[in-house]
Amino acid sequence: MMQAISSESPSPDRAGTGALVIRASGGDAEAFRLLVRRFHDTIYRWALGSTGDRDDADDVTQQVLLKVHGSLATLRDGGNLRTWLFRVTHNAALELHRVRGRRAAALDRELLLTPGERVGLEPVDRIDLEHTLTLVQHYFEELPDRQRLIFDLADFQGFTPAEIAGMLDMEQVTVRANLCKARRAIRTRILRDHPELMESLQ
Amino acid sequence: MTECTTYRDDLLEAAPDELAGVAPTELADHVRDCRRCGETARLLLAEHARLGNALSLVQPRVSADAAADGVLATAGDLFSVRHPRLERLQRFAAALFPMAAAAALAIYIVYGRDSARPVTLGENERPVTHVRITATPGTGTIVLTTSDPTITFAWIGREFIP
Numbered sequence: 526m527m528q529a530i531s532s533e534s535p536s537p538d539r540a541g542t543g544a545l546v547i548r549a550s551g552g553d554a555e556a557f558r559l560l561v562r563r564f565h566d567t568i569y570r571w572a573l574g575s576t577g578d579r580d581d582a583d584d585v586t587q588q589v590l591l592k593v594h595g596s597l598a599t600l601r602d603g604g605n606l607r608t609w610l611f612r613v614t615h616n617a618a619l620e621l622h623r624v625r626g627r628r629a630a631a632l633d634r635e636l637l638l639t640p641g642e643r644v645g646l647e648p649v650d651r652i653d654l655e656h657t658l659t660l661v662q663h664y665f666e667e668l669p670d671r672q673r674l675i676f677d678l679a680d681f682q683g684f685t686p687a688e689i690a691g692m693l694d695m696e697q698v699t700v701r702a703n704l705c706k707a708r709r710a711i712r713t714r715i716l717r718d719h720p721e722l723m724e725s726l727q
Numbered sequence: 728m729t730e731c732t733t734y735r736d737d738l739l740e741a742a743p744d745e746l747a748g749v750a751p752t753e754l755a756d757h758v759r760d761c762r763r764c765g766e767t768a769r770l771l772l773a774e775h776a777r778l779g780n781a782l783s784l785v786q787p788r789v790s791a792d793a794a795a796d797g798v799l800a801t802a803g804d805l806f807s808v809r810h811p812r813l814e815r816l817q818r819f820a821a822a823l824f825p826m827a828a829a830a831a832l833a834i835y836i837v838y839g840r841d842s843a844r845p846v847t848l849g850e851n852e853r854p855v856t857h858v859r860i861t862a863t864p865g866t867g868t869i870v871l872t873t874s875d876p877t878i879t880f881a882w883i884g885r886e887f888i889p
Contacts, residue, residue, distance in 0.1 A: 561798070569786070583787060587797065593798075
């Protein structure tokens with residue numbers, strides 16, 4: 526279970542992460558907490574992108590962290606932890622889908638607001654919020670899992686198609702095709718709310 | 728405007744830097760130069776950013792520290808569950824050898840001696856027909872009861888735990 530993906534350029538914090546892995550594998554609980562702090566949100570984001578469901582993303586994240594803890598001894602031998610984490614997350618999400626089947630997106634309006642913001646929201650902001658929620662719902666409900674994940678990785682997380690191809694073990698041309706489909710689907714939906722611009726595209 | 732028809736469809740699949748007009752592509756050049764296509768591209772970018780911001784607000788319900796503590800606790804539980812099981816296996820293995828030895832001894836006494844030196848039973852005596860072996864791991868004691876209530880074997884010793 527060696528993960529050696531040395532072709533990727535080293536990230537600035539890689540040395541620090543490697544040291545944390547070594548300390549955590551020796552039983553240092555604080556080092557493990559620091560590792561989790563470093564990757565928790567990223568793993569969750571990937572899990573959400575893969576599952577499209579908050580509850581499933583929570584479950585997958587916890588499974589991945591358990592896997593990390595159980596694999597510390599092998600991770601210390603080297604390799605790119607980030608890439609390994611992505612693969613473990615993606616596989617865990619696929620396995621969850623296989624067992625449970627795909628669930629409907631469970632996002633609600635509370636998700637995008639803190640309790641304080643909810644109280645003092647102006648009517649204009651409420652309209653804005655509704656608009657955002659519609660967009661997010663569309664993103665989760667209508668994009669197929671693979672397209673959504675690739676779109677998220679490419680356009681929001683800054684991975685190149687070549688990197689995504691490596692992460693998902695697929696051809697670059699497939700990544701690009703899925704990315705284009707996802708962009709088209711989302712943008713067509715956006716322009717549906719702006720008929721004057723939509724006309725110019727028809 | 729005729730030129731726009733070439734690029735309109737491309738806007739739907741363009742990379743964000745093309746929509747922003749900063750990429751070294753024909754489409755980016757056109758977006759910079761064409762008011763209408765530029766307006767469409769800016770709207771798409773703004774909505775793109777809106778979606779990205781909304782997604783970044785979706786956070787795990789459990790904090791990182793709580794998740795880490797949960798994992799550490801679960802891993803600890805797994806270890807503590809595994810440990811007694813290992814101990815039980817060791818005890819069972821340790822009991823197996825003396826139990827087997829005692830059983831062999833009992834079989835020899837009950838059956839083996841008969842073939843070596845025939846015994847004539849008295850009127851009220853009956854041959855032992857079976858032996859029951861009782862060994863409780865952890866007690867260090869093995870008891871062999873026979874069908875003859877007057878014959879009972881006991882093995883008492885220290886259990887060896889490797």
